Amino acid sequence: MRRLGVACLLLLLLLSARVPRSCARDTTPDSGFDCCEGDVLLLLDSSGSISFYEFSRMLHFLSDLLRPFHVGRGHVRVALVQVDTEPRVEFDFDAHSSQNELQDALLRTPQLRGDTMTEKALLLAQRLLWRPAGQKAPPRVLLWLTDGVEPGNVEGPISALHKEGVSVLAVSTGHSNYQVFSRAVTPPIKQHLYFVDPDYMDIITKDLREAITDLICTECLHVRDVTSHSALLHWQAILIGGLSHYELQYGETESNSDTYRKLTLSPDHTWTEVTDLQPDTHYGVRLTAHTPYSTHSTTLSAGFTTLPDLICTDCLQACDVTSHSALLHWQAILIGGLSHYELQYGETESSSDTYRKLTLSPDHTWTEVTDLQPDTHYGVRLTAHTPYSTHSTTLSAGFTTLPDVFYPTTVMVSESGPDRLRVSWSPVQSGRVEWYRVEFGPIPRGDVRSVTLSRSQSSVLLTQLQPDTHYLITISAVHSSGQEGAISVKACTEEVLPGVHDLGLTQMGFDSVKVDWRTQEQAAGLQGYWVKWETGGSSPSSSSSSRYLPAQTLSTVLTHLNPTTRVCVSPVYRTARGEGLCCTTHTHTAAS
Structure with a gap:
């Protein structure tokens, strides 16, 4: 019986890897938050449905969100519960008494990558937030951050939190059931429920922080x-x-x-x-x-x-510089009204008359400049214009873009088997790349392994894999500068397909036989068996017949057979048929 190949889905995912040049961030709390007092519990989805990149974006979002608050008893206490197969308390309310401690703990939080057991995590959060009846306590807030995949039955625990006076806010970064989340959050929904792409979470930071402030800074x-x-x-x-x-x-x-x-x-x-x-x-x-x-x-x-009139010379900074873009950050100079910023930037070797220009509203404190040339020095000028004023403030800065990062653009998977996959990539840029790193692990969870290869190699055979399993494979090209470019594919190993053996035919009557068989082993993906035979002899009306039997059946009786009938049995698996066997009956004799 011909063995069918296993169909594998190849999905190319370009990953833009870069070496960040981050601006220094001030972790000093804002004096405007002195009077805030309350307990904020972060319920963070740490399950396998969230990618490592998305989880990192969530942690940095929480870091920015909480940075202005004074941390500790008498101010804002923060606890973190991770949603996983077995939810765990990453740190409780009394773990950190300063903003620096909190920032360090948040950004070092490991992803657990288990199942999304939100209901169990909410029960754990409820115990942390519980206060005895009649005891005066500061406001309590639960902030639920998730990708929205399979939140489970959360209405019971959420309702209990509402009854205990806990305010619930939610941020979803992916697939979400609006009805579930709108019932979960504390009204007003518009201020307490957010749906946002992981790459653009910063756009909700200010609104969400103000929503939390309104709850815990009630007399400010x-x-x-x-x-x-x-x-x-x-x-x-x-x-x-x-x-x-x-x-x-x-x-x-x-x-x-x-x-x-x-x-x-x-x-x-x-x-x-x-x-x-x-x-x-x-x-x-x-x-x-x-x-x-x-x-x-x-x-x-x-x-x-108030700010000094003389603006500091380093108030305009270029951060996260890549080969083709840069983020520009500056201190606020303007507020509201008809004021605006004018941003000019261009290659320093060119005339300033050729600089590109952008007009930005007064609430801007950052922008991204794109379509830049690699390995090129740029100059930037930011001018703050105020109507009815003859004075304008100009900030300036310069930066150099990184050299271009080269990486494979095409990936192929071949030699697929139950325990192996061969991965090949092109083009090979041995003159630009120091070495390649291939990382692979089962989806959605499992151990990730890594192989390091020389710059001249363009393929590798991955072995000791699990059968019938999807793998995420990432090929990274590492440059001498430390920069990396990467491309990823999803590929699947083949299913194990044990064949039929010990096929026997036992005559039961003049035109009937009993068919018995066994398989080499009971494979996990076995669905059943196809039994096929011919009827009607050599007459014009002769035809083939077949019968499908469930996996637990290892025999069947065939009737109305001609003197010589060929009988075949083959196993059926989830993705293909396994190897079958055939035997022929003879008139009034034992099966051959």
Whole structure:
């Protein structure tokens, strides 16, 4: 019986690997978050349905999200529970008492790559967040971060958390059931539920941080978008209509509070801008909510320092430089209104008149420049324009793009067997590449193995593989500079297909026989057996007949046979037929 080949799916996945040149990040908490107090539990999906790259993006997103908060007792306590086959507490609320400790723990979190047992993880989170009835406790927030694949039956644990006063927020980076997540989060859904691509998680950082702030910083006066001459003040609504009003006082802290400037604001205000400030000066702010016919008033206070007029020379930085792109970061200089930034960049050897130009809104603090030439030095100028002003501030920087990273563009898989795969790639660039690294592991989980090959090799035979298993294979070209370029494929090994042996025919009557057989071993993928025979002798009406039998059946009786009938039995597996056997019956004799 002809053995059918196993069909394998090859999916080319180009991976852009690069050596990052990251900007230094300040882990000093923002003074505007001094009054925040609460417990934030991170429920992080660490299952095998999430790629290593996506998991890394999630960790960096959480790092940026939590960076402004003061960490520790009396401020914001953070715990991390990983969702896995057996969910585990990566660290509890009292594990870290500083922002530096928290950042280090977050970015070192290993991926577990098991099953998505979210329900069990929520029960574990519920125990960490539990507080005795009647005990006064700071606000509690659960932030669920997942790719949305098979969340399971989460409604029970989520409902219990809601009843205990825990606010639930969710971020999904992939396949998601909106109904499940919208029922899980605490209203308002628009502020507490986000669907985002892993590559662009930074676009929700500000909104999500403000949602958390609104929950755990309930009595705060926030100072934002501070420049050298202005600042924005934000607060949660305290007053509702009527004759109520806010009184805002602000001034230099070194001056007498009697000299503070005063503003009266209507009760529907939740923010205002203070202007005409002095640069590099510390200011104090007091916001008092007045209600008529009441002897009690609520006062919030805050402080901030304006930026110096002379902007630092390194405030414009080029980060994550590759051969064709770079990220530009700068400190905020403008806020709102009709202000804008003008960005100019080009090769330093060219005239500045040929520089490309971009116009950016005042809320920008970074942008990416692309379509650059490899191994080329670029100059950048960022000018902050303010309407009705004759003065503009210009920042400048320079950077050199990396040389081009060469890597294979074509991958082929051949010699597929139950325990082996041959992988070949092209083109081979021995003059540009130092060596190749081939990494391979079963999907969705399993040990990843690695093979190192010389620059001249273009293929490798991977052995000791599991049968009938999909593998992710990545070929990385490593350059002397440390840069890497990689390409990946998915390929599958063949199924083990044991054949039939000991086929026997026993005559049961004038035109009937019993067919018995055995297989070499009971393979996991065995589906059943095809039995085929001829009927009708040599007459014009002769024909072939067949019968399909389940895997547990090892015999059958055939009737109405001609004197010499050829009987064949072959096993059927999930992907192909195995090797079969045939025998011929003879009139009034034992089967041959």
